[in-house]
Amino acid sequence: MLDLGFIRDNIDFIKGTLKNRGTKAPIDEFTEVDNKRRELIQEVERLKQERNEESSKIGLLKRDGKHKEAQKIIDKMGQVADKIKELDEELKGYEDRLEEIMLQIPNIPHQDVPVGKDEDDNISIREWGEVRNFDFEPKAHWDLGVDLDILDFERGAKVSGARFTFLKGLGSRLERALISFMLDVHRSEHGYEEVFPPFMVHRDSMLGTGQLPKFEEDAFKVEGTDYFLIPTAEVPITNMYRDQILDSDDLPIYHVAHSACFRAEAGAHGRDTRGIIRQHQFNKVEMVKFVNPEDSYKELDKLVDNAETILKKLGLPYRVMSMCTGDLGFTAARKFDIEVWLPSYEDYKEISSCSNFEDFQARRAKIKYRPEANSNAEFVHTLNGSGLAIGRTVAAILENYQNEDGSITIPEVLRPYMGGVEKITE
RNA sequence: GGAGAGGUACCCAAGUGGCUGAAGGGGCGGGUUUGCUAAACCUGUAGUAGGGAAUUAUCUCUAGCGAGGGUUCGAAUCCCUCUCUCUCCGCCA
Known part of the structure; x- marks a missing residue:
């Protein structure tokens, strides 16, 4: 607001x-x-x-x-x-x-945001890593996963319907390893305090971060209650400080959390129908910051860098996109998406989205701070970014680390989290 | 799910319809005294949101005692609904 x-x-x-x-x-x-x-x-x-x-x-x-x-x-x-x-x-x-x-009035874009109509007008600002040149026909993660019996789409559909998937065996373990790995890196190397949030929130929280009232059809509501399933951990974490005046000494506040995320994906029929790219439920590690207004763009750069660090450690090629005015989203003043290379798409695919909301969310959620002891309270700036979406990271690892025999090499940084397993084989 | 007790300012807390412009205490800020500390004394301490007038210093009004309604000329105070916290019972991972 x-x-x-x-x-x-x-x-x-x-x-x-x-x-x-x-x-x-x-x-x-x-x-x-x-x-x-x-x-x-x-x-x-x-x-x-x-x-x-x-x-x-x-x-x-x-x-x-x-x-x-x-x-x-x-x-x-x-x-x-x-x-x-x-x-x-x-x-x-x-x-x-x-x-x-x-x-209903969206945030004002920062002056550096490129003017553009849609995602085609986003600008790539840097690329990292080398896209692998396969000397065999690489498979998509949905084929690799089924062949290795670590992804089970049929049973997901049987139990819950379309866009739900079972992870099994080492697939399930890979998911869990990625969650722990990312939380550990952000906590111990980037200075975030870990939290574990509620997965359901009430209407005020959804309003506070801007998911409501405009985007109600994207969220799952629990019938007979006022609860919504969170579409991202951003919602409960940002709202932790709703209606509060923070001490200046408390800033900046960094939080990192893993949560399941639930999205109705209304209007996404026919997009990304295969695989685990677009699910109704997925895991995500999310970073959230509350900062002094004058620092917020410096903090945004650090946030993007924190997310990039995960991809570098995992050895996954990516690029960073500056989102144009038409693709900025309702609440952001500036947004960078990080896209990972997916061989099955022969393209980059969003795996992280890092935004500076300036005071837009803070005004809605009434999160303030006092710059000096007796001065008037002012709105903080809030930022958040995925660090990273877990499901898409699994897909990226399966596809980028596949071998000719259909096995998957586990990136070295993850092996300690998987009891030393180096490869997923049939 | 049942029964009870609560929610007042930074914290504790008094307050059953109008000199409440919310007592008192603690804490914090300022001052006096002081070799320093401590103590005593004096003093300040309602932040916020929204109007209006000035204008970049201020002045003024309205709202606000968990939230929302109601009764009344007038509500922290009476009534209703909701919410959160605590205690006990029941149930439960």
Whole structure:
């Protein structure tokens, strides 16, 4: 959410950014609703002031035994009270509408964000690693996984439906090794504090990080309750500090967490239907930061670097993309995606997404800090990034580390996490 | 799931309809005294959100005692709903 006063003073600028993003918001209605709201506030507050003053007079008169005079004021104030009630109701209608409008206005892109329409306009800013040249016909992870009996798509479908998969044996162990490995690296080498979050949250938390109200159809809701299954650990972790004023000394706060993530994938029919690239449930290791506003872009660079470190240690080729205005997402001011090379796609595929939200989430979630002991509280900047999506990392390892006989070599850094296993074979 | 007790400011805590503009204590900031520390005394301590007037220093109003409604001229206080915490019972991994 953007600042009310900022929107008021920069309405044309915001229209421009909406156009660059290719999104719509009922911005034309804003000025009218905002003006009407302020008019009503002035009127109702004037009446409330009158009521407060007169009411205290009643108290004094009654104590002095002047009941007749008191009754006169009471009769008069009865009408004022009715009027206040009426105006308060009308005002609430405008305030609700104004909030609805504000919740639909996306973040302002940082000035360095390339202007573009969709993912084709994203810009590659660096590549790492060498794409392997196979001297045999490489297989896709869905074939490798089934042949090695470490991925079981049929039983996933039997038990839960499409986009659910069983991992088995060393596949399951590889998943678990990656989770531990990534958590350990971020914790011990990059200074993140590990947390293990709830996998279900209520509506306020989904609003706080911006998944709601715009993207309700992407989330799973638990019927008969107010719980949503988290689409990412970003939601519970960012909301840990909701409605809080942090001490300046506490910043920056770094958290890393593993969680399952649940996504309805509405509108993704027919995309990535094979394999484990796009599932309704997947594991992810997520990094979340709360920082001083002046440091947030430096922190974003570090965040991207932290994610890249995992791919380097795993020896997986990747590239870093700067997301254009049209592909930035609703809440981000700046976003870098890291894409890993997948031989089956003969292309790079997103495996991490690192964003700086500036104060957009913090304003929604009311997360502030006090720059100095007696200064006013200001919004922190929040950032988060995957470090990394586990399922896609498994797919990338299977495909990039496959051997001609269909076996998989385990990257060296993972072997200690797998009891020294060096290869997955039939 | 059942029964009970609670939620007041940074912390503890008083407060059953109007001099509450929320007592008192602790902590923290400032001051006096002081060789230093300590102590005593004085003093400040409601952050926040939203209006309005000024304008980059301020002034003023409204809201706010877990949340949301209600009663009333007036609610921390009375009523209803919800929520969280604690204790006991039941159930459970």
